[in-house]
Amino acid sequence: MAPSAIEEQIPIEKPIVKPWSRPAPTNEKLDWAPLVEIDLSRFDEPGGKEELAKQLYDAVTRVGFWVVVGHGLDDERILRQFSIGNAFFKESLEEKRSFECNFAEGEYFGYRENSRWIGETGVKDNIEMLNIPKAIPEWDDVPKHRIVRQNYDEIASFHRDLFDKVIRKLFVLMSIILELPEDHLVQAHAYDRRSDDHLRYMIYNTRTQEEWDKAQGYTKGGHTDFGSLTLLFSQHVAGLQIRTSDGEWKYVKPVEGGITCNIADTLSFLTNGFLKSTIHRVVTPPKDQIDIPRLGLLYFCRPGDDTVMRTVPSPLLDRLGLLTEEDKNQSKPAPTGTEYVRARVKDVHHKTVIDRRENTSFEFKGLKVPNYYK
């Protein structure tokens, strides 16, 4: 008898995604930042967008951070994403290294290992992350880790829904504030066009108090984000602080069912500093949480290949004197969103030792940001 043409199917072991749940909040009394809550369930009501835009004005122009509620993404789906992230970080180093961020080219998709030294401290960075691009045909060739492959439908629909239910609406509100056509900033960040947007699973692995002290004694890592908008899903390990306009550091409190949002550098460039990219950092967790790994779920929205880093034609910015003649003529040579962001990612991350960089700044084709904040 001829050998069977049907090859024996060897089952590929599927890593089990164990349900992850949020740890208990800290009992410590921390100095929390008062952040406005924007209820997106009101977006489609008559006059709802205009009312929400008014509520958002101070947050986007002065504070830089706010919280979105009523977004319509079920917590069950959010917890599934945290769980997939948690399962990813438990994979073997070999599997995690199967697709690493290509920092030499400023490419942030893939795995970032916690392998860099912090100055001369003898302590290493404790952050690992996995950045997953938008679910669009242009990124079909970007490799996927096996846990991403195995759960891709779920990840892709979460990615898209997050853009549609939250980011798109926030850009509409900001366009209303800027007196631009409602879809202006959505088009500048369109989901179906190439950009380095990514969903991020992130973990701050635990450290001893002594290691935290050494690392934070070297640099507390105050920074602004590189792209346009960052979304941060609630988890309960405290540590994120923002620097207020008075120069004080205040903690960001997780809001039940809320998503913390912040403006980042390219949105500030697109509005000549009108939208405020706020300085923030992550410090040692409180004593009652120091032994809990700090798992994070974030989304980073970037302007894409077609979006040139020139001030948007906003009547409000014009009245405020923030729209230059060069911007109006569209003659000023300027990099695209992707060019800028990749140059920034390369500058910050293409290194084996994290340096302190006091009093230095990053400049690329006329766009400039400080590198270091105390």
Ligand SMILES: O=C(O)CCC(=O)C(=O)O
């Ligand atoms: O983990 C956090 O709370 C914020 C992380 C952050 O600032 C960043 O990844 O840019």
Ligand SMILES: [Fe+2]
């Ligand atoms: Fe950040």
